[in-house]
Amino acid sequence: MSAIADAPTAFEVTEPSGRAGLTQAVRAEWTKFWSVRSTAWSLFALVVATLGLGALSTNALAGQRFAEFDPVRRILVGFNFGQFAIGVLGVLFISAEFGTGQIRSTLAALPRRRDVLGAKAIVLGVVSLIVGEVLSFATFFLGDAILSGSRTPVAIGDPGIVRVLVESGVYLALMALIGLGFGAIIRNSAGSISTFAGLVLILTLIIGAMPLAIVNAVSRYLPANIGATVFAVSTPGRLSGTPVFSPIMGLLVLALYALILLASGSYLMTRRDT
Amino acid sequence: MIEARGLTKRFGKVTAVTNLTFDVLPGKVTGFLGPNGSGKSTTMSMIMGLNHPNAGTVTVAGRRYHDLRWPLREVGGLLEARAIHPGRSAYVHLWSLAQYNDIRRSRVDEVLEIVGLTSVAKKRVGKFSLGMGQRLGIAAALLGDPGVILLDEPANGLDPEGIRWMRTLCKSLASEGRTVFISSHLMAEMALTADQLVVIGKGRLIAEMPVGEFVARSSSQNYRVRVGNNAPFVSAAVQAGGEVVNDGDALKVSGLDATALGDLALSLGVAVYELTPLASLEDAFMELTSNSVEYHGAA
Ligand SMILES: Nc1ncnc2c1ncn2[C@@H]1O[C@H](COP(=O)(O)OP(=O)(O)OP(=O)(O)O)[C@@H](O)[C@H]1O
Ligand SMILES: [Mg+2]
Numbered sequence: 001m002s003a004i005a006d007a008p009t010a011f012e013v014t015e016p017s018g019r020a021g022l023t024q025a026v027r028a029e030w031t032k033f034w035s036v037r038s039t040a041w042s043l044f045a046l047v048v049a050t051l052g053l054g055a056l057s058t059n060a061l062a063g064q065r066f067a068e069f070d071p072v073r074r075i076l077v078g079f080n081f082g083q084f085a086i087g088v089l090g091v092l093f094i095s096a097e098f099g100t101g102q103i104r105s106t107l108a109a110l111p112r113r114r115d116v117l118g119a120k121a122i123v124l125g126v127v128s129l130i131v132g133e134v135l136s137f138a139t140f141f142l143g144d145a146i147l148s149g150s151r152t153p154v155a156i157g158d159p160g161i162v163r164v165l166v167e168s169g170v171y172l173a174l175m176a177l178i179g180l181g182f183g184a185i186i187r188n189s190a191g192s193i194s195t196f197a198g199l200v201l202i203l204t205l206i207i208g209a210m211p212l213a214i215v216n217a218v219s220r221y222l223p224a225n226i227g228a229t230v231f232a233v234s235t236p237g238r239l240s241g242t243p244v245f246s247p248i249m250g251l252l253v254l255a256l257y258a259l260i261l262l263a264s265g266s267y268l269m270t271r272r273d274t
Numbered sequence: 275m276i277e278a279r280g281l282t283k284r285f286g287k288v289t290a291v292t293n294l295t296f297d298v299l300p301g302k303v304t305g306f307l308g309p310n311g312s313g314k315s316t317t318m319s320m321i322m323g324l325n326h327p328n329a330g331t332v333t334v335a336g337r338r339y340h341d342l343r344w345p346l347r348e349v350g351g352l353l354e355a356r357a358i359h360p361g362r363s364a365y366v367h368l369w370s371l372a373q374y375n376d377i378r379r380s381r382v383d384e385v386l387e388i389v390g391l392t393s394v395a396k397k398r399v400g401k402f403s404l405g406m407g408q409r410l411g412i413a414a415a416l417l418g419d420p421g422v423i424l425l426d427e428p429a430n431g432l433d434p435e436g437i438r439w440m441r442t443l444c445k446s447l448a449s450e451g452r453t454v455f456i457s458s459h460l461m462a463e464m465a466l467t468a469d470q471l472v473v474i475g476k477g478r479l480i481a482e483m484p485v486g487e488f489v490a491r492s493s494s495q496n497y498r499v500r501v502g503n504n505a506p507f508v509s510a511a512v513q514a515g516g517e518v519v520n521d522g523d524a525l526k527v528s529g530l531d532a533t534a535l536g537d538l539a540l541s542l543g544v545a546v547y548e549l550t551p552l553a554s555l556e557d558a559f560m561e562l563t564s565n566s567v568e569y570h571g572a573a
Contacts, residue, residue, distance in 0.1 A: 010300060011451035013335075013421045019343035020375050028373035035366045036359065096359060104324055104357040105367075105414060108349075109374035111323045111340045273325040 020110050025119030028109070033123050038096065042089035043131065046082045046172075050135045051142060053078030058143040062150040071152045072164055073232040075143030076136065079168055080227060083175045086128055087196045090179025093124055094265075095189040103274055113269040117184055121177055121262055128176035132169030140165055160233045167247050171230045174254040175200075175223065181261025185268055200224050216242050223257075226250035275300055275453055276321060276422060280330030283316050283477075290316040291477040293330070298455045298472070300421070303448045305468030305485070306457040307559060309567040313477040314457040315354045318426045321455075322351050334422050346375040346418030352411040354426040354457075360400030364391055364410050367399060368417060375418055385413040388443075404431030412440075423447055425456040429463060441467045461556035465489070473559070475566025485555065492558035495551070497535060499525045502545035510538055524548065 033039055057077045094117070097103040110116055140156065147153055156162065179196050186192040204224040207215060219225050219242045228239055230247045238244060245253060276298035283291040291313040298304045308314050319325040321332050323339030331338065335348050342348045358367055368382045386392045389409040394402070399410065408431045415423055425444075429437050437460075444467050448454045455472075458464050464471075464485075471488050473481040481488055500523075501507045508518050508525065516530040527535060532549055539546045 011421045013347050014419065015344045015347050016376055020345065024374050024376055028370045031366060031370040031373060032359075032362070035363075035370070036361045038361075100359045101353075101356040102359040104353055105371060106374075107324060108322050108351055108353075108357075109346050109371045111342070111345060271326075273319075 020115075021112065022115045022118055022122075025110055025115045026122055029116075029119040029123045033093065033127065036092075036096065038092045039089065042085050042092070045085035046089075046131065047135065049082040049085055050076075050078040050139050053081060054139040054143055055146060058146045061152060062147055064151070070232050070234045071143070071147060071154045072140070072161060073234075075140055075147075075154075076164070076168055076231040078139065079136070079172070079231045080224070082135070083172060083200060083223075083227060084197060086132070086172050086176045087179035087200070088193055089128070090124055090176040090181075091183040091192040091196060092189060093120055093180055093183065095183040095187060095192050098183075098187040098274075099189050107274055114266045117180075117262060117266045117269060121180060124176050124180055125173050129169060129173035132172035133166065134169075135172075136165040136168040158233075164231070164233050164247070167230050167251060170251055171227055171254065174251065174258050177258040178223070178254070178261055181258060181265050184265025185261065220244045220250075221253060223254060226254055275336070276332065276334050276424075276455060278317070278321070278330070278332040281317065281320055281327050281332055282329040283313070283320060283325060284328050289477060291320070291327075291474075294474065294477070294479055295330075296472045296479060296482050298453055299470070300453040301448055301451050302469040303444045303454045303456065303467055304470040304472060305464045306455060306472050306474075307461075307464065307563075308457075308474040308480075309563050310569050312474050312563075312566065312568070314474065315426055316477075317474075318351070318353065318424055318455075318457065321424060322349065322353070324353075344375045344418065346371065346377065346420060348418070348420055349422045349424065350415030350418060350420040351424040352408075352415045352426055352428055354430075356407070358399050358407070358410065360398065362399060363396045364399055364402070364413070365395040367410070368413060371414055371417055377418055381417060381419070385416045388416060389413040405433060405436060408432055409436070412443075420452070422453040423455070425454075427457055427459070429458055429460055437463060461554065461559055465555040473562065475563045476568060478566070480562055480566065488562075489555050489558045492554075492561050495531055496526060496528045496554075496557065497530075497532060498548060498550040498552055499527050499535060499546070500548040501525070501539055502547070503542075506542050507539060507544050510542055511535070514538060526552065 054075050054077060057074050061071060061074045097106060106116060144154055182192045182196050186195060200223050204222050207218050207222060225239055225244055229244050229250055278294055278296050281291055281294040294317060306314050316325060320327050321334060321339065334342065339345065364386065365382060368385065369379065372379065372382055386395050389412050391406065391409055391413065394406065402410065408428065412428060415425065428440055432440060441463065444454050444456060468485050471481060471483060471485055511518050511527055511530060514530060514534065517528045519526040532551065535549060536546065
């Protein structure tokens with residue numbers, strides 16, 4: 001305190017050029033993704049569902065007297081359950097931030113909501129896609145080994161098999177993104193998970209109980225039915241009598257769902273208080 | 275520098291903040307005072323772009339928060355509500371925030387060192403005590419070495435040593451030319467820490483001025499007095515229009531100023547051992563916000 005006239009010198013912040021955006025957010029979200037236990041638990045549940053159920057179901061098939069029309073459907077049966085695990089992973093990736101208040105730290109670090117949600121979608125999408133592909137091929141080879149020497153042998157080189165396996169991995173990645181979209185919109189973990197499960201499971205049951213005209217018109221848009229066509233080699237265009245999309249069309253519909261949900265989530269995050 | 279202009283925020287029917295205009299200048303510690311529910315946390319949230327005002331604007335370093343290029347390098351905030359995932363370690367939490375703003379990794383170790391959490395850096399945040407959580411929040415606020423620092427009740431949960439450390443930290447940050455804006459309910463602490471005050475009640479601005487000026491506004495003049503002989507002094511003081519309370523250790527006198535009390539003692543030939551003004555920030559605060567306290571305790 002030598003001279004009263006000493007005005008404090010203005011503090012200079014050090015800033016690189018450019019601005020914080022998607023690139024930085026992807027790095028941060030990658031770190032955050034792998035540093036919570038729920039990630040490990042969800043992935044563990046996914047592995048158990050796909051490989052475990054696949055092995056059980058295929059093992060039962062191996063002892064059957066008659067050849068199965070589509071053994072791949074049996075091998076990949078666990079994917080119908082695995083989609084819940086990956087959906088939960090997607091939901092929690094954002095809903096846990098709302099639930100714990102972490103989102104406030106996140107948005108203080110990067111206030112541009114679209115970049116935050118976009119980075120989460122990229123990290124989640126890439127991880128789910130890789131995990132999905134690895135698991136679909138691993139499940140296939142496991143089933144292949146179990147079936148070898150049985151009446152219904154399959155080989156990776158059989159027509160359509162590689163396509164089915166690739167598409168099954170893509171399906172899981174899209175379901176993860178749909179989960180993320182619900183989490184961003186609903187924010188509450190339990191509510192988002194219930195909604196996701198409702199979309200996949202309960203909605204299918206409700207529609208199934210409707211008059212035939214409605215069933216025929218709507219069934220093809222249901223994720224569970226899209227999954228059922230994706231996780232099988234034989235796609236006759238009908239699933240237990242009702243018309244369905246081809247696997248590729250089905251995946252495009254799912255991608256559209258994911259896009260709409262994520263865009264809505266991003267819009268709501270920008271509009272709402274945190 | 276923080277510039278709030280006509281900030282208004284409604285939550286349904288509740289208007290939490292009404293037409294609030296104030297400046298927080300660099301190089302000073304500015305205290306943000308107001309009774310419970312007066313809108314301090316809401317205002318801090320609006321500054322950080324987490325709550326959207328219904329009317330008005332607030333800028334930090336000349337920009338809206340949303341438009342800051344590297345937010346953590348401009349503004350560091352400690353929010354009142356819990357804002358950390360309990361499942362991550364302190365280190366990973368800070369590192370992920372650093373990555374959002376291209377802040378070097380070694381800075382994480384530095385801020386952990388500053389707040390004294392180095393030894394528990396790898397521990398899950400959920401296992402932290404209230405004070406440790408608060409220190410982690412302060413570490414996050416310092417992470418980007420920002421020019422503006424907002425702390426919502428930073429003393430919350432800190433031990434006496436921690437509170438003193440906090441005071442020193444705020445003063446040194448301000449002396450480096452940074453803008454320091456802190457809310458608190460600890461008046462004695464604020465009197466020691468802050469240079470400038472922004473006082474609100476029921477979401478409206480009550481005062482924006484230096485601490486000294488605010489305290490001087492208080493009409494209650496209280497003094498703590500210890501004299502050689504109580505009895506004659508007390509009766510003379512009461513006769514002169516003062517009010518005296520003997521708390522056993524000392525006399526608390528109001529209604530007379532220091533000059534009057536000193537003269538009184540001299541005229542009585544009573545020795546004065548202590549004559550301390552008690553016109554405190556707390557008194558001034560109570561007086562000026564008494565009309566805007568929403569939640570009174572039953573007396
Ligand atoms: N998210 C919210 N939804 C509804 N009302 C809210 C919300 N946040 C704050 N409020 C209301 O706004 C008012 C101001 O609250 P705020 O938390 O900003 O006060 P404060 O000055 O920080 O109080 P304290 O000193 O107790 O921390 C209160 O009436 C509170 O109930
Ligand atoms: Mg508050």
